[in-house]
Amino acid sequence: MSGLWQDKLRKIDPYVPGEQAQIPDLVKLNANENPYPPSPRVAEVFRTFAVDGLRLYPNANATRLKTALAAHHGVSPTQVFVGNGSDDVLALTFQAFFCSEQPVLFPDITYSFYPVWCSLFRTPYETVPLNAQFRINPRDYDRPSGGVLLPNPNAPTGIAENRAFLEDILAHNQDCVVIIDEAYVDFGAWSCVPLLEKYDNLLIVQTFSKSRSLAGLRIGVALGSETLIRTLEAVKNSYNSYTMDALTIEAGAASVEDDSYFRATCRKVMDTRERCAREFEALGFSVCPSSANFLFVTHPTARAKDIFLAMRARNLFIRYFDLPRIDNYLRITVGTDDEMDKLLTALREYLAQANV
Amino acid sequence: MSGLWQDKLRKIDPYVPGEQAQIPDLVKLNANENPYPPSPRVAEVFRTFAVDGLRLYPNANATRLKTALAAHHGVSPTQVFVGNGSDDVLALTFQAFFCSEQPVLFPDITYSFYPVWCSLFRTPYETVPLNAQFRINPRDYDRPSGGVLLPNPNAPTGIAENRAFLEDILAHNQDCVVIIDEAYVDFGAWSCVPLLEKYDNLLIVQTFSKSRSLAGLRIGVALGSETLIRTLEAVKNSYNSYTMDALTIEAGAASVEDDSYFRATCRKVMDTRERCAREFEALGFSVCPSSANFLFVTHPTARAKDIFLAMRARNLFIRYFDLPRIDNYLRITVGTDDEMDKLLTALREYLAQANV
Numbered sequence: 001m002s003g004l005w006q007d008k009l010r011k012i013d014p015y016v017p018g019e020q021a022q023i024p025d026l027v028k029l030n031a032n033e034n035p036y037p038p039s040p041r042v043a044e045v046f047r048t049f050a051v052d053g054l055r056l057y058p059n060a061n062a063t064r065l066k067t068a069l070a071a072h073h074g075v076s077p078t079q080v081f082v083g084n085g086s087d088d089v090l091a092l093t094f095q096a097f098f099c100s101e102q103p104v105l106f107p108d109i110t111y112s113f114y115p116v117w118c119s120l121f122r123t124p125y126e127t128v129p130l131n132a133q134f135r136i137n138p139r140d141y142d143r144p145s146g147g148v149l150l151p152n153p154n155a156p157t158g159i160a161e162n163r164a165f166l167e168d169i170l171a172h173n174q175d176c177v178v179i180i181d182e183a184y185v186d187f188g189a190w191s192c193v194p195l196l197e198k199y200d201n202l203l204i205v206q207t208f209s210k211s212r213s214l215a216g217l218r219i220g221v222a223l224g225s226e227t228l229i230r231t232l233e234a235v236k237n238s239y240n241s242y243t244m245d246a247l248t249i250e251a252g253a254a255s256v257e258d259d260s261y262f263r264a265t266c267r268k269v270m271d272t273r274e275r276c277a278r279e280f281e282a283l284g285f286s287v288c289p290s291s292a293n294f295l296f297v298t299h300p301t302a303r304a305k306d307i308f309l310a311m312r313a314r315n316l317f318i319r320y321f322d323l324p325r326i327d328n329y330l331r332i333t334v335g336t337d338d339e340m341d342k343l344l345t346a347l348r349e350y351l352a353q354a355n356v
Numbered sequence: 357m358s359g360l361w362q363d364k365l366r367k368i369d370p371y372v373p374g375e376q377a378q379i380p381d382l383v384k385l386n387a388n389e390n391p392y393p394p395s396p397r398v399a400e401v402f403r404t405f406a407v408d409g410l411r412l413y414p415n416a417n418a419t420r421l422k423t424a425l426a427a428h429h430g431v432s433p434t435q436v437f438v439g440n441g442s443d444d445v446l447a448l449t450f451q452a453f454f455c456s457e458q459p460v461l462f463p464d465i466t467y468s469f470y471p472v473w474c475s476l477f478r479t480p481y482e483t484v485p486l487n488a489q490f491r492i493n494p495r496d497y498d499r500p501s502g503g504v505l506l507p508n509p510n511a512p513t514g515i516a517e518n519r520a521f522l523e524d525i526l527a528h529n530q531d532c533v534v535i536i537d538e539a540y541v542d543f544g545a546w547s548c549v550p551l552l553e554k555y556d557n558l559l560i561v562q563t564f565s566k567s568r569s570l571a572g573l574r575i576g577v578a579l580g581s582e583t584l585i586r587t588l589e590a591v592k593n594s595y596n597s598y599t600m601d602a603l604t605i606e607a608g609a610a611s612v613e614d615d616s617y618f619r620a621t622c623r624k625v626m627d628t629r630e631r632c633a634r635e636f637e638a639l640g641f642s643v644c645p646s647s648a649n650f651l652f653v654t655h656p657t658a659r660a661k662d663i664f665l666a667m668r669a670r671n672l673f674i675r676y677f678d679l680p681r682i683d684n685y686l687r688i689t690v691g692t693d694d695e696m697d698k699l700l701t702a703l704r705e706y707l708a709q710a711n712v
Contacts, residue, residue: 004530004531004532005530005531005532005533005556005557006583007456008453008454008455008456008502008503008532008533009452009453009455009533009583009584009587010451010452010453010455010587010590010591012590012591012594013590013594014589014590014591014592014593014594015593015594015597016593017413017416017597017598018413020412020413020415020416028412031412031413033411033412033413034411035411036411037407037408037410037411038407038408038410038411042407042410043407043408046402046403046405046407046603047402047403049402051393051394051398051399051402052393052394052399053572054393054394054398054569054570054571054572054573055389055390055391055392055393055394055569055570055571055572056376056384056387056389056571056572057373057374057376057387057389057565057571057572058571058572058574059376060373060376084440084596084599085596085598085599087595087596087597087598088595088596088599091595091596095366095476096365096366097364097365097366098364099364099365099366100363100364116594117594117595119594120451120591120594120595146364147364174360174361175360175361176360176361176364177361177364177365200361201361209413213410213411214410214411215410215411215412215413215414215598216409216410216411216412216413216414216601216602216603217410217601217602217603218414218598218599218600218601227362227365228365231365231366233370234366234368234369234370235366235368235370235476236370237370237371237372238368238369238370238371238472238473238475238476239443239444239447239473239476240440240441240443240444240447241371241373241443242373242441242443242571242574243440243441243444243574244574245572245573245574245601245604246572246573247402247572247573247603248601
């Protein structure tokens with residue numbers, strides 16, 4: 001009889017994140033991390049934190065962090081949800097909002113965790129092909145669905161759409177929850193936050209991992225109508241009452257309150273991105289128009305996978321996806337100017353020697 | 357057409373945790389928190405932590421914490437899983453191991469989050485009544501099931517069973533995963549860790565929230581065979597790649613490495629518990645034999661709910677459950693000797709005045 005227990009285990013293929021190599025002198029441009037440290041106010045929270053208080057459970061509502069975020073976005077704290085990274089928030093939204101028999105819709109080229117959550121929660125879904133320029137056709141979403149999930153800017157392309165474009169999709173999708181995943185929005189894209197006043201079925205997801213340099217601390221955010229946030233809280237409190245630890249609540253709030261540091265850091269990343277986009281073009285690359293902290297590029301003669309491996313051999317880590325339609329592209333995180341210059345020099349040398 | 361989106365939302369009744377009141381001079385004995393601070397080594401981690409490194413994602417495998425736990429328990433790091441509190445770990449185990457059509461079995465009186473997870477994940481389940489003394493009858497579990505879930509010590513009774521008793525249940529349940537929830541095991545109960553060598557279908561869940569005074573930091577643990585841990589990792593990596601933040605990994609490891617502080621703190625709580633059990637008995641209470649950091653008590657004449665409300669009015673918070681079979685019981689967390697003396701004095705006064 002022994003062994004039957006193994007038949008009761010879940011079989012699933014998990015998401016595979018970007019490699020976290022432990023190599024000295026590594027130039028790490030493969031996980032869309034911010035090259036600049038978090039606000040100095042975060043370090044101050046660590047130094048002054050009342051560690052003895054950790055014997056108590058944290059505030060289950062993470063009120064201090066929600067209040068700071070509500071003030072930042074000009075919404076009510078009851079319109080704010082926080083979770084253990086935006087992946088936790090998105091996993092909860094799948095359970096909270098995609099509860100019909102109709103398929104959820106998202107682009108064929110997008111964050112590769114979306115189909116994994118569909119598999120985990122057995123959520124029916126259909127992918128909608130982007131056009132040849134990796135753009136969304138809003139009319140493809142004019143049909144009944146279990147929900148719409150769009151990243152803006154999209155990943156791994158970095159392409160963002162404007163207000164009129166996004167509101168058009170929302171206006172045509174009033175019978176399901178529409179989630180806009182704004183993980184990269186702070187690097188120059190238009191945020192849907194102003195649309196919250198008008199659309200009760202709109203949920204916006206953001207993260208502290210990119211623009212706030214806090215990937216290591218795990219903070220994700222959702223903004224939406226009170227109905228959506230209340231539903232999300234009920235599901236979260238049916239999963240884990242205390243997802244946010246006491247330090248994270250304080251450090252996250254300190255980050256939000258330092259708006260000038262936040263803006264200056266995003267500006268530096270955007271400036272480097274624009275300069276490097278021109279430099280990649282000078283090397284012959286085609287560069288997707290990016291509103292994110294990464295560039296999605298392809299070369300007319302040098303193969304993406306070969307470039308990826310050649311750079312990896314020089315401890316320059318960038319991201320290559322062996323996936324349909326994008327298997328000749330590279331996703332390059334925007335690092336410091338110095339890191340980008342190292343990569344550009346190596347690319348210049350490689351392209352000269354490779355005789356491509 | 358507007359409003360149809362609301363039909364696609366999840367309807368669910370969440371778990372309700374113990375009240376986290378913000379009152380000065382509160383004696384808080386309602387959430388089984390530890391009255392003593394975490395190890396001084398945890399504070400040291402906060403003071404010396406390299407905050408700038410938070411711009412990077414944490415180690416997705418939480419290797420440093422797993423290695424410390426493996427050494428502590430005498431198992432391989434591949435037999436260790438960590439999560440965002442033991443509620444996160446338990447939520448993942450439901451998704452990973454309870455994947456058949458047969459009902460999962462757990463006691464009728466136990467941690468009230470279990471049926472909430474069953475509801476969230478639509479896991480079939482049956483509760484098995486404890487006997488009149490709140491003890492498990494092992495023979496009740498001698499039948500095909502989707503899984504067995506037993507807390508040891510049980511909550512809210514505090515009653516623990518011994519090695520022979522637990523191994524008997526395991527030996528009779530070789531066709532499903534058996535989970536022993538050891539949230540309170542460090543306060544004098546026998547841990548099932550030595551049984552891991554013999555039973556590949558045994559999963560043990562522990563927490564840093566009670567015996568390690570780190571409720572505020574959110575660390576849960578699972579120990580089991582490599583097959584079980586691999587399955588749990590696959591489900592976790594299909595839900596959220598990075599559940600453990602960088603600070604928590606380091607602080608958790610520092611706590612595990614300070615074994616003498618850990619043992620001394622548990623010993624203090626147990627000493628206070630034993631003294632207070634006798635004091636409660638002297639006041640006329642019946643006290644369940646506790647191997648946890650709380651006492652489950654009932655009085656022959658004074659009603660539990662009345663006592664609860666009278667103590668609450670004096671800023672002495674204890675826990676009352678308005679649930680079948682236990683609605684005349686109180687769960688009292690073991691605090692410092694000083695806190696317990698305040699409660700005992702108030703109880704003595706109340707019982708004298710109440711004329712019960």
